Structures are given as C-alpha cells and as structure tokens.
Amino acid sequence: MKKRAVxxxxxxxxxxxxxxxxxxxxxxIPTFTGGQTIFSNYQSFxxxxxxxxxxxxTLFIAVMTTLVTLGxxxxxxxWISRLSGRWxxxxxxxxxxxxxxxxxxxxxxxxxxxxxxxxxxxxxMKMHIISSPLTLLxxxxxIIIGAVYLFLPIMITSLVSSYTQxxxxxxxxxxxxxxxxxxxxxxxxxxxxxxxxFTGSILVFVGALTAYTTPQLLGGNKNMxxxxxxxxxxxxxxxxxxxxxxxIVLTVIAFITMIALNWVSKVIDRRNxxxxxx
Amino acid sequence: xxxxxxxxxxxxxxxxxxxxxxxxxxxxxGELLSILGPSGCGKTTMxxxxxxxxxxxxxxxxxxxxxxxxxPVYKRNFGMVFQSYALFPHMxxxxxxxxxxxRKKLSKSEIFEKTLSILKTTGLLxxxxxxxxxxxxxxxQRVSLARALAINPDVLxxxxxxxxxxxxxxxxxxxxxxxxxxxxxxxxxxxxHDQEECFAISDRVAVMNHGxxxxxxxxxxxxRHPKTKxxxxxxxxxxxxxxxxxxxxxxxxxxxxxxxxxxxRPEKIELGSNENILNGKVLVKNFLGNNYQYIVxxxxxxxxxxxxxxxxxxxxxxxxxxxxxxxxxxxxxD
Amino acid sequence: MKSKIRxxxxxxxxxxxxxxxxxxxxxxxxxxxxxxxxxxxxxxxxEWYHNLFQQPDFVDGMKMSFIVAIxxxxxxxxxxxxxxxxLTRFQIHRRNWFQNIFLSPALIPEIxxxxxxxxxxVISFGLPLFISLLIGHFLLCLPYxxxxxxxxxxDLDKSIEEAAWMVGYNKVITFFKxxxxxxxxxxMAAFILSFINSFNNIPITLFMNGPSLNMLPTxxxxxxxxxxxxxxxxxxxxxxxxxxxxxxxxxxYLGLNKLV
Numbered sequence: 020m021k022k023r024a025v026x027x028x029x030x031x032x033x034x035x036x037x038x039x040x041x042x043x044x045x046x047x048i049p050t051f052t053g054g055q056t057i058f059s060n061y062q063s064f065x066x067x068x069x070x071x072x073x074x075x076x077t078l079f080i081a082v083m084t085t086l087v088t089l090g091x092x093x094x095x096x097x098w099i100s101r102l103s104g105r106w107x108x109x110x111x112x113x114x115x116x117x118x119x120x121x122x123x124x125x126x127x128x129x130x131x132x133x134x135x136x137x138x139x140x141x142x143x144m145k146m147h148i149i150s151s152p153l154t155l156l157x158x159x160x161x162i163i164i165g166a167v168y169l170f171l172p173i174m175i176t177s178l179v180s181s182y183t184q185x186x187x188x189x190x191x192x193x194x195x196x197x198x199x200x201x202x203x204x205x206x207x208x209x210x211x212x213x214x215x216x217f218t219g220s221i222l223v224f225v226g227a228l229t230a231y232t233t234p235q236l237l238g239g240n241k242n243m244x245x246x247x248x249x250x251x252x253x254x255x256x257x258x259x260x261x262x263x264x265x266x267i268v269l270t271v272i273a274f275i276t277m278i279a280l281n282w283v284s285k286v287i288d289r290r291n292x293x294x295x296x297x
Numbered sequence: 298x299x300x301x302x303x304x305x306x307x308x309x310x311x312x313x314x315x316x317x318x319x320x321x322x323x324x325x326x327g328e329l330l331s332i333l334g335p336s337g338c339g340k341t342t343m344x345x346x347x348x349x350x351x352x353x354x355x356x357x358x359x360x361x362x363x364x365x366x367x368x369p370v371y372k373r374n375f376g377m378v379f380q381s382y383a384l385f386p387h388m389x390x391x392x393x394x395x396x397x398x399x400r401k402k403l404s405k406s407e408i409f410e411k412t413l414s415i416l417k418t419t420g421l422l423x424x425x426x427x428x429x430x431x432x433x434x435x436x437x438q439r440v441s442l443a444r445a446l447a448i449n450p451d452v453l454x455x456x457x458x459x460x461x462x463x464x465x466x467x468x469x470x471x472x473x474x475x476x477x478x479x480x481x482x483x484x485x486x487x488x489x490h491d492q493e494e495c496f497a498i499s500d501r502v503a504v505m506n507h508g509x510x511x512x513x514x515x516x517x518x519x520x521r522h523p524k525t526k527x528x529x530x531x532x533x534x535x536x537x538x539x540x541x542x543x544x545x546x547x548x549x550x551x552x553x554x555x556x557x558x559x560x561x562r563p564e565k566i567e568l569g570s571n572e573n574i575l576n577g578k579v580l581v582k583n584f585l586g587n588n589y590q591y592i593v594x595x596x597x598x599x600x601x602x603x604x605x606x607x608x609x610x611x612x613x614x615x616x617x618x619x620x621x622x623x624x625x626x627x628x629x630x631d
Numbered sequence: 632m633k634s635k636i637r638x639x640x641x642x643x644x645x646x647x648x649x650x651x652x653x654x655x656x657x658x659x660x661x662x663x664x665x666x667x668x669x670x671x672x673x674x675x676x677x678e679w680y681h682n683l684f685q686q687p688d689f690v691d692g693m694k695m696s697f698i699v700a701i702x703x704x705x706x707x708x709x710x711x712x713x714x715x716x717x718l719t720r721f722q723i724h725r726r727n728w729f730q731n732i733f734l735s736p737a738l739i740p741e742i743x744x745x746x747x748x749x750x751x752x753v754i755s756f757g758l759p760l761f762i763s764l765l766i767g768h769f770l771l772c773l774p775y776x777x778x779x780x781x782x783x784x785x786d787l788d789k790s791i792e793e794a795a796w797m798v799g800y801n802k803v804i805t806f807f808k809x810x811x812x813x814x815x816x817x818x819m820a821a822f823i824l825s826f827i828n829s830f831n832n833i834p835i836t837l838f839m840n841g842p843s844l845n846m847l848p849t850x851x852x853x854x855x856x857x858x859x860x861x862x863x864x865x866x867x868x869x870x871x872x873x874x875x876x877x878x879x880x881x882x883x884y885l886g887l888n889k890l891v
Contacts, residue, residue, distance in 0.1 A: 021721055021722070023717070023721065024717045024721040024722075024723055026713075027713040027714060027716060027717035027721075028713075028714050028717050028718070028723075028729060030710055030713070031710045031711065031713075031773070032732060032733075034710060034769075035732055035733065035735060035736070035770070035773075038748070038752070038766050038769075038770065039735065039736055039739070039744065039747075039748075039770055040735070041751065042747040042748050042750065042751035042752065043739060043743070043744075043747045045747070045750065045751050045755075046743075046746065046747040046750055046751070091642065094638060094639035094642035094643060095639070095642055095643040095646040095647075097639045097643075098636070098639040098642070098643035099643065101636060101639075108887075110647065111887060111888075112878065112882075112887065113647055113650060113651060114647075114650065115878065115887060115890065116654075116871075116874065116875070116878065117650055117654065119827050119831075119874045119877070119878065119890075120654065120831075120870065120871055120874050121830075121831040121848055121851075121867075121870045121874075122831065122833060122848075123833065123848050123851045123852055123855070123867075124654070124657065124851075124867040124870055124871065125653070125654070127657065127851075127855065127863055127864075127867060128653035128654055128656060128657045128867075129653060130855075131653075131656060131657065131660065131668055131670060132653060132656070136667070136669065137670075138656065138670050141669075141670070168649070168653065171650070172650065175646075228740075229740035229741065229742060229743075229834075231741075231742050231833060231834045231837070232833050232834075232852070235852070236852075236855065246740070246742045246834070249742055249743075249746060250742065250837065253746055253749075253838075254837070254838065259750065262746060263746075266740075266742075266743040266746055266747070269740055269742075269743060270739060270740060270743050273738075274738070277738070348797065349796075350793050350796070350797075369801070370793075370796045370797065371796045371797075371799050371800055371801045371802075372799075373797075374799070375797060376797065376798075377793070377797040379790040379793070379794060380790075381788050381790050383788055383790035383791045383793065383794040384791070384794075385791055385794070385795070385809060385813075386791070386813055387812045387813055396795070396798060396800075397797075397798025397799055400798065400799035400800060401799070441794075444794070444798065445797070445798075447798075448798050448799060
C-alpha cells in the first residue's frame with residue numbers, strides 16, 4: 020500500500036480503534052471474568068425469568084414492527100414510485116420529514132394520542148363507545164405503534180428506491196399474459212424488489228431492536244426491553260457487569276439478524292438473477 | 298522541439314501480469330505517431346507511463362535529450378486529451394483552458410490573451426462562458442484539446458480521444474487534431490484501436506500486440522505490406538494461406554521472407570467458374586452497400602471475398618481466383 | 632393494473648395521513664391554554680413558547696446541542712474526507728475491510744456505544760464529559776460522512792484530477808482546487824445529515840450528559856418524566872422548524888435525494 024494511503028486512513032482508523040473498538044472490547048471482558056466459569060454471568064442472566072421475558076418482548080416488538088412497516092410500506096412505496104413530478108416531491112418531503120425529526124417529538128405525539136386523557140380515549144368517551152378510558156399507553160402495543168411510526172418512513176424510502184429500478188415492462192408482460200394483479204404482485208414484483216425489502220427490514224428490525232427512546236416513553240417501567248434494561252442496570256442501578264452482559268446480548272442479536280438477513284437477501288438475489296439468465 | 302526516445306520499457310501489474318515487454322521506440326520531433334492495437338495490448342499503459350500518470354518500473358524515457366523517468370507528472374509539461382474529456386465541471390470553458398496557464402509565471406493580461414488566442418484557434422470563442430455540461434461531446438473534446446495545447450506542451454498525448462464521439466464528429470475532430478498538430482508542429486502520440494482514424498492523420502503508426510510493437514511504419518506501408526499475421530488481420534486482411542500449400546500448387550510469389558504464411562485482402566479475390574485457383578462452396582452472402590461479401594468454405598478454411606458480383610447464392614459451388622501479385626508474405630509472429 | 636394502483640393509493644394516502652397527523656397535533660397543542668396537554672385545544676396562547684425560553688435546561692440544552700452537533704460534524708468531515716479519498720482513489724488491499732471499519736459505528740447499537748464510551752472514556756480515562764460526548768457524536772456522524780462522500784467520489788471522473796496534474800498542478804493543490812469544489816454538494820449533504828443526527832441523538836447522549844452538560848433531547852426526556860404541559864409541544868415545534876429549515880436548505884442546494 021502507498022504511504023499516502025496509510026497517511027489518509029490512519030487518523031480515522033486510530034480514532035475508531037481507540038475510541039470505539041477498544042471501549043467495546045473492554046466492556047466485554049469483565050462479563051467473562053469474576054464468575055466461577057467464564058459463562059457464569061451469562062448463566063445467571065439467562066436464568067432470570069424476567070430477563071428472558073424481556074428478550075422475547077424485545078424480539079416480538081422488533082418482528083411486529085418489521086412486519087407492520089412492510090405491510091404498510093409495500094403499497095405506499097408502490098404508489099409513490101408510480102408518481103412523478105411535483106406530487107412525488109411533496110410526498111417525499113412528507114416521508115422524509117419524520118426521519119429527520121427528533122425521536123422524542125415523534126414519541127411524544129403518541130403519548131398525546133394514546134394516553135388516558137389522550138385523543139383516542141377522549142374521542143371514544145365522547146361518542147359513548149366506552150365508559151372508562153382504555154389502557155393504551157405503557158403497553159407493548161404502544162411501543163409497537165411508536166416504533167412503526169418511527170421506522171415506517173425508512174422502510175418506505177428503501178422500498179421506493181427498489182420499486183423505481185423495477186422494470187415495469189416485465190409487470191406489463193405478465194398482465195398481458197393474463198395473470199391477475201395480485202398474482203403479478205406476489206410472483207413478479209415482490210421477487211424483484213427483494214433487495215429493497217431486505218435492506219428495509221434490516222434497518223427497521225435492528226432499529227426497533229435497539230431503540231431506546233420509544234420503549235422508554237411509551238412502554239413505561241413494566242414493559243422493559245433490552246435497551247431500557249441496559250440503561251436501568253447501568254445508570255440507575257450502577258450494576259456494570261449486568262449492563263455489559265445486556266449490551267453483549269443486544270449486540271449479538273443485532274449482528275446475527277444483520278448477517279442472517281444479508282445472507283438470505285444474497286441467496287434470493289442470486290436465485291433471481293439465475294432465473295433471468297435461464 | 299521534442300524528440301522522444303523510449304528505451305527498454307517494461308511494466309507489469311501484480312507479479313505475473315506483464316503488460317509491456319522490453320519496448321523501445323523513437324518518436325521524431327514534430328511527428329504524429331499513432332499507437333494502434335486492440336484493448337489490453339498495453340497501449341494505454343505506455344501512454345500513461347510517458348505522461349507520468351503511472352510510475353515507471355523498468356526502462357527509461359528521454360525527451361529532448363533529458364531523462365524524464367523520475368520527473369513528476371505535473372512538471373513534465375505534456376498536454377493530454379482524455380477519452381472522457383475530463384473537463385473541470387465547476388469551471389467555465391475559459392477557466393478550463395486558462396487553468397494550466399495560471400501555473401506559469403505569466404501576468405494576468407498575458408494569461409487572458411493566450412487563452413483567447415487558443416480559444417480562437419480551436420473555434421471555441423463563442424462558447425467561452427459556458428459550463429462544460431452545456432456542451433456537446435464534440436465541443437467538450439475540442440475544449441479538452443484546447444486546454445492541453447494552452448500550456449504550450451512539449452509533447453501532446455491523445456488517449457482514444459475520438460471513441461466517445463459519433464461517426465460524423467469523429468472525422469471532423471480528427472481533421473481538427475491533424476490541422477492543429479501540423480500548425481503547431483507538436484510531437485504527438487495518438488493512442489487508438491481504430492485503424493481508419495489513425496491511418497488518416499498519422500505520420501507513422503506503431504501496431505502493438507501483447508505489450509510489444511509488431512510493426513512501426515508509415516500508414517501506407519503498414520496497409521500494403523503488413524509484416525505479421527496479427528498486423529495483417531488488424532488492418533483488414535481476412536484470408537490466410539500456408540506457404541507450403543502455395544508451393545505445392547506452383548504459386549508464384551517473391552519468397553524472400555522466412556515466414557510460413559501468405560495473406561490476401563477480401564477485395565483482391567474474384568469469383569468465377571474458370572481459371573480457378575481454389576474451389577469452394579458459398580456459406581454466407583451479405584450485402585454491404587458498395588459490394589457483397591461472400592464467405593466461402595474451401596480446403597484452406599473459410600475465405601472472405603468482397604466483390605461486385607451478385608449472382609451467386611448460398612450452397613453454390615464456385616471457384617476463387619486472384620492475381621498472384623496480391624499475395625503478401627508474412628513473418629511468423631510469436 | 633388499475634385496481635392495484637387504486638388499492639395502493641388508498642393505503643398510501645392513509646399512511647401519509649398517519650405520518651403527518653401526530654406531528655400536526657403536536658403543533659396545535661403548543662398553542663392550547665390549558666395547563667395539561669389536551670386535544671382539541673381550548674383558547675389560543677403563545678404562553679408556552681414564552682415559558683420554554685424561561686427553562687434554562689431547554690435554552691442551555693439547545694445551545695449545547697448546537698455546539699456539539701457542529702463540532703462533531705466538522706470533526707467527522709475532517710477525518711472522513713481524507714479517508715474516503717484514499718478508499719476511492721488509491722489501490723488498497725482489502726478495501727472492503729477498511730470501508731467496514733469506518734462504517735462500524737453504525738453497526739454497533741448506539742446505546743451500547745454510549746455505555747462503552749462512558750465506562751472507558753469518562754470513568755477509566757477520566758476525560759471530561761464534554762470531550763467524551765463529542766467523541767460519541769463524532770463516531771455517530773462518521774458513517775454518514777463516509778457513505779455520502781463515497782457515493783460523491785465514485786460519481787466524480789478520476790481523469791479530471793489527472794487532467795489537472797497534466798497541466799502543472801501537484802496533487803495537493805489539485806485536491807483543493809479540483810476535488811473539493813466538485814464534491815461540495817456531498818460534503819454539504821453529509822454535514823446536514825450528521826448535524827441532524829447528532830442534534831437529535833439520545834442513546835449516546837444519555838450516558839454523557841449531566842447537571843453541567845445539558846443536551847436538548849435528553850432535557851426534553853427528563854422534563855417529560857415530571858411534566859405534561861404544552862411547553863413540550865412548543866419545544867417540539869421549535870425542533871420541527873429546525874428540521875424543516877435544514878430540509879429546505881438541502882432541497883434548494885442539493886436536491887432531497889442527496890439525503891437518503
């Protein structure tokens with residue numbers, strides 16, 4: 020490698036190694052020492068029913084968020100990709116604006132909507148559909164709603180860029196051959212935008228998995244997830260070893276899903292290009 | 298002004314991929330020399346070594362008596378025209394052309410005058426305040442040429458400058474290059490894979506293959522007397538005949554070259570039924586506009602024939618005849 | 632064909648409403664006269680905006696978040712620009728590895744980064760909170776800079792640099808006179824995106840703010856734990872205005888697609 024290349028890359032590499040990689044590795048080490056075996060800390064973490072429940076809740080929320088954003092994102096992005104000119108621009112701004120708005124603001128809006136005296140309860144009470152307010156806030160559902168609101172624009176953006184590259188002639192060809200629109204959608208369009216689906220799903224799943232603000236504001240103390248548990252163990256309780264164990268569990272789950280979804284996406288993509296070749 | 302001597306130039310990428318093999322070449326002062334070859338033959342590598350964009354590994358390059366092997370690219374004072382035009386997108390045409398002059402120790406008014414004069418010479422005066430993306434491909438290439446000439450370079454290097462242009466512009470632009478080159482008497486190296494454009498404007502042509510120069514001569518001599526099978530094929534000789542076979546049939550040719558092959562151009566072969574030298578069967582018949590091209594299967598393999606005769610059809614048995622003077626002897630390449 | 636478009640446009644329209652309405656409600660409630668947030672509002676007042684500027688946590692937090700976001704984005708550009716230049720212009724063995732190392736801050740969960748930095752930088756190295764916070768935000772910004780600038784550099788014809796060398800400019804001057812002016816848009820886009828993400832960040836900031844170091848998003852978070860009055864709506868509106876302003880700049884000079 021050229022000397023100049025080293026000179027250009029070195030400052031960044033050094034900073035990342037000293038300020039990121041080293042602290043992360045340092046955080047990992049104590050979780051394997053100090054117990055009877057190297058996995059003692061993990062054994063005790065996973066033996067707590069509460070912790071296991073939190074892991075499952077975290078995963079459940081991430082999965083649901085991904086599925087709902089996909090369900091809403093696929094038609095929305097299809098619609099946007101068929102628009103052009105001024106409307107497309109206006110709608111792109113509407114989609115982009117929430118992404119760039121503070122997460123506290125976005126979750127705060129849902130506190131207003133879901134709270135005991137919130138918009139939904141007020142409305143239902145006024146219409147005499149219910150007599151006492153429903154518990155909507157501080158539930159898993161609230162976290163999922165908040166996370167969907169947070170990540171839907173990201174899913175839409177990934178899907179729109181995929182749809183835009185789509186060859187619409189293939190779609191038309193299938194329709195000319197007499198396939199029903201719904202069949203065309205699942206058999207022709209979905210496989211072609213699989214890359215966008217997977218990119219969007221990775222971003223949304225990992226984002227929802229590791230999100231802190233949404234479960235903190237909309238989940239309350241009863242509905243903890245790994246991120247809020249990590250914050251509680253470290254900042255509130257000062258139990259650093261437990262917090263580190265949680266950090267590793269969270270990081271590992273995030274990495275595994277990223278690698279797995281990337282791998283599936285590549286396999287599907289290769290299969291698609293293979294089909295076209297034949 | 299500048300005579301270039303290239304001595305024993307070798308170059309390889311990675312360890313075992315040799316691009317140039319011990320290549321030597323003299324370029325006369327003020328001549329336009331073309332380097333002609335297929336992609337991957339090493340012609341671009343050679344040009345980049347001369348320009349200094351690629352660091353030299355082995356050999357030396359002497360320009361006007363001085364060794365420039367270790368002179369950095371920005372001190373060589375060579376002009377270069379790129380295949381992609383490579384205009385500076387954020388500058389006007391005037392600024393593009395003046396950019397190089399600003400490095401010279403010149404007053405502002407001198408820079409202004411010189412830029413205007415080169416814009417005038419290249420016919421770009423009306424476009425001087427436009428931005429590059431507002432220009433057509435041909436105009437952009439003209440600016441690229443003006444920018445290279447503005448610094449009054451010792452050597453002008455042209456890297457496939459016409460290949461992104463359409464057919465009509467190509468002819469216009471190559472004539473422009475030729476006109477300016479003769480006017481300024483500038484030593485010029487023109488790299489191309491198109492034999493027609495290089496024959497039209499070159500003083501001499503170096504045909505390159507696999508990192509070596511196969512033949513260096515005037516366009517006329519290369520066209521009439523290709524030395525090797527590679528050169529012959531590259532300049533349009535489609536048909537090859539083993540010398541041994543010709544000897545057995547008492548063909549007359551000069552027999553002064555030691556090679557084992559003879560070649561003949563497709564338009565030198567006649568089709569007919571008597572006085573045949575070779576018999577065959579028509580495989581393909583194509584209408585090419587000025588003439589027809591037949592591909593004929595013979596005992597020597599497939600022969601291509603360009604002729605005005607149109608009354609033969611596929612599967613017809615026909616005879617091929619040609620004047621023995623049309624046969625050209627080839628050296629064996631490696 | 633038609634039915635599919637009709638179906639997707641109905642869903643799309645509802646989705647857009649769902650995206651806008653909650654934020655629109657926040658705007659409306661910021662003008663309400665009641666002491667707790669209610670929708671629809673009764674009366675109209677600017678009192679909460681007035682109150683907002685009486686809260687030292689919000690005012691100081693706003694200033695500090697601005698300062699941190701600007702410094703962190705600039706640092707990320709300073710480190711990122713040469714790195715991207717090397718990654719896109721030099722022949723580098725295992726280029727992908729280096730690329731991934733530079734993107735690694737985006738692969739590790741932010742809250743984990745915050746926790747790890749707090750342990751090592753603040754506790755072990757004893758760095759001041761402000762410096763540690765800056766480092767955290769610098770790491771946050773770096774992947775955005777790397778991603779956007781790499782795209783910008785790959786769009787730029789390498790020959791224009793060579794053309795500048797050929798007419799007599801050395802590589803350093805060429806970098807400043809030719810490369811920088813032509814990736815200006817990517818630099819701007821990277822700055823805006825870095826700024827917004829730093830300004831809005833919570834998970835990293837959470838670990839490194841304190842009584843002496845107020846950041847706006849965490850201040851709002853703390854405020855929300857004890858209060859539920861329209862001041863939060865008002866500060867939210869201010870944040871939305873900042874976002875909108877940055878988007879307008881981006882749209883005017885770069886085109887919004889540069890940001891995604």
